[in-house]
Amino acid sequence: MVSAERRGSASDGAVGRPDAPVFTPGPDALAHLELILSGAYPLPGFMTREQAVSVERGGRLPDGRPWPVPVTLPVPADLAADTDTVVLTDPEGAPLAELVVAERWEDDRGRPHLAGDVSLLRPPTYGVLRELRATPAEVRARRDLERGSSGPLLAVVTDRPLHHRALHQIRAEAEALGRAPGVEVDRAEVLVLIDTGLEEEGMTAAVLAARPLLPPRTSFVVCTLPRAADRVSGPFGGPWNDRTVLLAAHVAAAHGATHLMVEAGERGPDVERVMARRPPVTVLDPEPWRFDAEEGLWESLTRVDPVRARRDLTDDEVETELAHGRELPVWFTPARVGAELARLRPARTRRGLTVFFTGLSGSGKSTIARGVREGIRRSGRSVTLLDGDVVRRMLSHGLTFSRQDRELNIRRIGYVAAEIGRHGGVTVCAPIAPYARGRAEVRALAEEAGGDFFLVHVATPLEVCEARDRKGLYAKARAGEIPEFTGISDPYEEPVDADLVVDTVDTAPADSVAVVLSALRAGGWLPEQDH
Numbered sequence: 001m002v003s004a005e006r007r008g009s010a011s012d013g014a015v016g017r018p019d020a021p022v023f024t025p026g027p028d029a030l031a032h033l034e035l036i037l038s039g040a041y042p043l044p045g046f047m048t049r050e051q052a053v054s055v056e057r058g059g060r061l062p063d064g065r066p067w068p069v070p071v072t073l074p075v076p077a078d079l080a081a082d083t084d085t086v087v088l089t090d091p092e093g094a095p096l097a098e099l100v101v102a103e104r105w106e107d108d109r110g111r112p113h114l115a116g117d118v119s120l121l122r123p124p125t126y127g128v129l130r131e132l133r134a135t136p137a138e139v140r141a142r143r144d145l146e147r148g149s150s151g152p153l154l155a156v157v158t159d160r161p162l163h164h165r166a167l168h169q170i171r172a173e174a175e176a177l178g179r180a181p182g183v184e185v186d187r188a189e190v191l192v193l194i195d196t197g198l199e200e201e202g203m204t205a206a207v208l209a210a211r212p213l214l215p216p217r218t219s220f221v222v223c224t225l226p227r228a229a230d231r232v233s234g235p236f237g238g239p240w241n242d243r244t245v246l247l248a249a250h251v252a253a254a255h256g257a258t259h260l261m262v263e264a265g266e267r268g269p270d271v272e273r274v275m276a277r278r279p280p281v282t283v284l285d286p287e288p289w290r291f292d293a294e295e296g297l298w299e300s301l302t303r304v305d306p307v308r309a310r311r312d313l314t315d316d317e318v319e320t321e322l323a324h325g326r327e328l329p330v331w332f333t334p335a336r337v338g339a340e341l342a343r344l345r346p347a348r349t350r351r352g353l354t355v356f357f358t359g360l361s362g363s364g365k366s367t368i369a370r371g372v373r374e375g376i377r378r379s380g381r382s383v384t385l386l387d388g389d390v391v392r393r394m395l396s397h398g399l400t401f402s403r404q405d406r407e408l409n410i411r412r413i414g415y416v417a418a419e420i421g422r423h424g425g426v427t428v429c430a431p432i433a434p435y436a437r438g439r440a441e442v443r444a445l446a447e448e449a450g451g452d453f454f455l456v457h458v459a460t461p462l463e464v465c466e467a468r469d470r471k472g473l474y475a476k477a478r479a480g481e482i483p484e485f486t487g488i489s490d491p492y493e494e495p496v497d498a499d500l501v502v503d504t505v506d507t508a509p510a511d512s513v514a515v516v517l518s519a520l521r522a523g524g525w526l527p528e529q530d531h
């Protein structure tokens, strides 16, 4: 076991044993690692198979302590099997921690994992908002120092902005905790734990914008709860389940919280079920609040006549309002939160966009993409065209048409497009992109960078592409002169998630271009009128 003292006494410049293999954990394991090293988890390292199975099956460690999620470190199969220490690095390759391997084990799907205690080599410097990522010990010490306080501390874990409903709920709960027997303060202090990805700021700025509307002694900490897969599902965060709420309860407890409220939008967690699993803090089920449309006031639901209660905006409705550049109603959210949200999610006419064409060779991608680029330019937006052939000459020079190289080619295109989108630019891409996985990866990259992704399937049938055979490639492929030719001797996975399907069989190129441009205009990405 590694003690907290030893973990905390790292020296700058340590790189770990020079001969130890080096490995960069994936996003979830990296989030776990940060929480282990910061002391937010009462765990010394990554779990053994026995521990992981015990937690997975019964929500407990083998020693009986309740614990909600397996904290495991999946590693590539080719990571040296016989090593006794591994240096774990951040995504930039800087050493973070040393893992003393206690066990190498395989999960039910045959993926290898390493278990063992970790010790800090160098305090993390990667990850956004580092200055707001205080350790639990720092948060506890600050509270003791500033306030000498031992009253209740209400933690609010959120990955979304706090609108009026949540703000009323937090204030009401903090006051209710102050009224509890034996409590000598007016209200509980509040600690807002902002859950955001290690590399993305998410909604942090919009959460912080609510500061003046929270009780006076409210502090904020940024952390990353390991649920990367859920988080990319939408700009306002992913779904919460019992386990993620329980994990949040452990993290909140480490920060000194006595109570926890999870802001999960309209659909909060099932608090009774969560409490049955004995979390280390009391998880609250806040009273519902509704806007009384007649009185123009927020009240707890019991005090609002149901016919006058106005429903909150859903995440999708908020997203639609922002997408079209409309201000969020002031009854729903404070103006300062709305303004910050509008900055984070600008109207689609100013937001980054990747228009991604996919289709067989000769389907018409380049022809349509060129026309669409002109149309976007005429609308007054800046635009870059990443055409398949040109990318192959420049960015991906030397790559073959193997599956691996095609995926790398698509990932490179996606990376460039996402970075252009980060600054509000538009990229039109026109590779074959035959694999669904690669296209999904590009969508995720674009969205993580705060942009949008619009997939156009140029669905020209193979026979038509082959009959066109503009470059004579199909004839050569049929003659066996080009191996792995898409549609002939290599797969093309038809998209099932296209935002638009274009048919070029009985349509002139100019009309196909017009169809795409009008879809972009209808979606709000281009202004109604050209400049």
Ligand SMILES: Nc1ncnc2c1ncn2[C@@H]1O[C@H](COP(=O)(O)OS(=O)(=O)O)[C@@H](OP(=O)(O)O)[C@H]1O
Residues within 6 Å of the ligand: 360, 361, 362, 366, 388, 389, 391, 392, 401, 405, 406, 407, 409, 410, 430, 431, 432, 433, 434, 471, 473, 482, 483, 484, 485, 486, 490
């Ligand atoms: N084996 C094989 N399969 C498919 N295509 C081939 C192949 N070899 C060369 N070409 C030419 O390369 C163009 C496709 O490159 P992409 O970068 O778009 O392909 S991929 O997305 O990486 O699969 C494609 O251009 P387009 O016709 O513009 O699609 C072809 O001209």
Ligand SMILES: Nc1ncnc2c1ncn2[C@@H]1O[C@H](COP(=O)(O)OP(=O)(O)O)[C@@H](O)[C@H]1O
Residues within 6 Å of the ligand: 359, 360, 361, 362, 363, 364, 365, 366, 367, 368, 430, 468, 470, 503, 504, 505, 507, 508, 509, 510, 512
């Ligand atoms: N509606 C249409 N949209 C795009 N191309 C079309 C259309 N109808 C016919 N074509 C012809 O199909 C060919 C498509 O070639 P290209 O744009 O290079 O395809 P890709 O980039 O998918 O390989 C061009 O010769 C183009 O004139």
